[in-house]
Amino acid sequence: MSPSQPWAYGLDEIRLKGGADSFSREALSELLENVPLAIAVTLGANQQFAFANRLFRSALSAPDEDLTGQTVQEVMGERYTPELRALREKVYQTGEPQELKDHPLVLTPGATTYWDIKLLPVRDAGDQVSGILALAAHVSERVRARSEAETKAREIALHNERLALAVEATEMGLWEWNAQTGETFWSDRQKDIFGLPKNEPATYEFWYAAIHPEDREHVVSSVGSLSDPRSGGQLQVEHRIIRPDGDVRWILSRGRMLYEIVNGELKPARVLGTIIDITERRRSEEVRQLLVQELNHRVKNLFAMTSGMIALTARTAETPKQMAAALRGRIEALARAHELIRPAITGSEPTDGETSVDKIVEAILAPHINQGAPSPMILEGPPVPIGPKAATILTLVLHELATNASKYGALSVPEGRLRVTWARGVMLTLTWQEEGGPAIQGAPSTEGFGSKLARRSVQDQLGGAISYDWRPEGLQVRIDLPLNQLEA
DSSP, rough: OOOOSSSSTOOOOEESSSOOOOHHOOOOOOHHHHHSSSEEEEEEETTTTEEEOOOHHHHHHOOTTOOOBBHHHHHHHSSSOHHHHHHHHHHHHHOOOOOEEEEEEEEEEEEEEEEEEEEEEOTTTTTEEEEEEEEEEEEEHHHHHHHHHHHHHHHHHHHHHHHHHHHHTTTTEEEEETTTTTEEEEOHHHHHHTTTOOTOOOOOHHHHHBOHHHHHHHHHHHHHHHSSSGGEEEEEEEEEEEOOOOOOOEEEEEEEEEEEETTTTTEEEEEEEEEEEHHHHHHHHHHHHHHHHHHHHHHHHHHHHHHHHHHHHHHHOOOHHHHHHHHHHHHHHHHHHHHHHHHHHOOOOOOOEEEHHEEEEEEEEEHHHHSSSSSSSSEOOOOOOEOOOHHHHHHHHHHHHHOOOOHHSGGSSSOEEEEEEEEESSEEEEEEEEEESSSSSSSSSSOOOHHHHHIIIIIIIIIOOOEEETTTEEEEEEEEEEETTOOO
């Protein structure tokens, strides 16, 4: 058995100047009795004890017993482990020192202790191995401390693994910045959010350049303020970043500055932080804020549309009874159309189920049709199926167009005409063409709430496009929606 590491006491062998019988027990006893090592000398082929100091005897629960003349087997009995027996035999065979590290021994019933053991050959005047000097250091506390440290390390590793899984589940990025050295660490998720390849190092320069120019001063100032211990060391800031591919993302960054005492003063040491991609949440909030404003806009529009319907019905009805019936039908149609756009205005979930583009167009324009006169509208297109989300958005856009047409465009005058057509090709393309209404002097100088809502809904939520052509003879609007979004 080869040594696992050098013995701390630096002994390799003991040589006797005389024969074995010249070994002075009294001299050894006086010198070695109370040293803090368990020491024993055995001589002869039978390995009989010639000396054992107090610590050795105490370890065997025989502090006052004289072990001289007894063999190792007789003294240790079942405590004589196979490893110790083999080690002693190897000393005799090779004449070289042997040792064991952290060797467990049950020297008293029910109690395991640990020892560093070194066996040194004792040579006689003829240079023959005539005995063994055993040195043993009690290292139970060291073994226990190392075991506790290893257990703690495993617990920490398990905790870190759980933390990593939890962080991964939240799609949270982790970052660290050393305020003294400038060193920066980013987790893989952090790099992914910023568009930095995982094999490239994160740098302050990359982070600084990624911050949106409009947000950069505020973000850098917020991070810089952490250097002052009076700031409390807390960071929470929402801002935009621009990825290398040009994509703009919103992130929520949180951090805490850790301080250390240097020459009696608190100095910034490092910042630990997290980021979350909140792009979708911000977009939803922007849309929701717009919808709140739009709700007020819609309420006003409802009154305006109702007033217009009353005026339109009064011009065509011949009797009060006929006017009441026609007006009731239009208001009921208006209520049905408004119910279609309710999820978009209130932010609630669209009604499950699939409808079609033609049914949506008919429902939205039904309040503007005079049942007793030729219709001023032409509605043409196939029954293209459309999912609840896309149907809600398309309904909202068409409702806005119909509202504006009834207030300012072709549907505000008896001679006005409207043509709505749609076709399914590479995309679903819907065209809204007004004619015969009040002359248009050009595009409006500002974009109203309804127009903003229509544009954002089509572009941001369905990935489509909407364009306005303010022709003198009437407004023309074109809406293009990707086919894969129609099922949403």
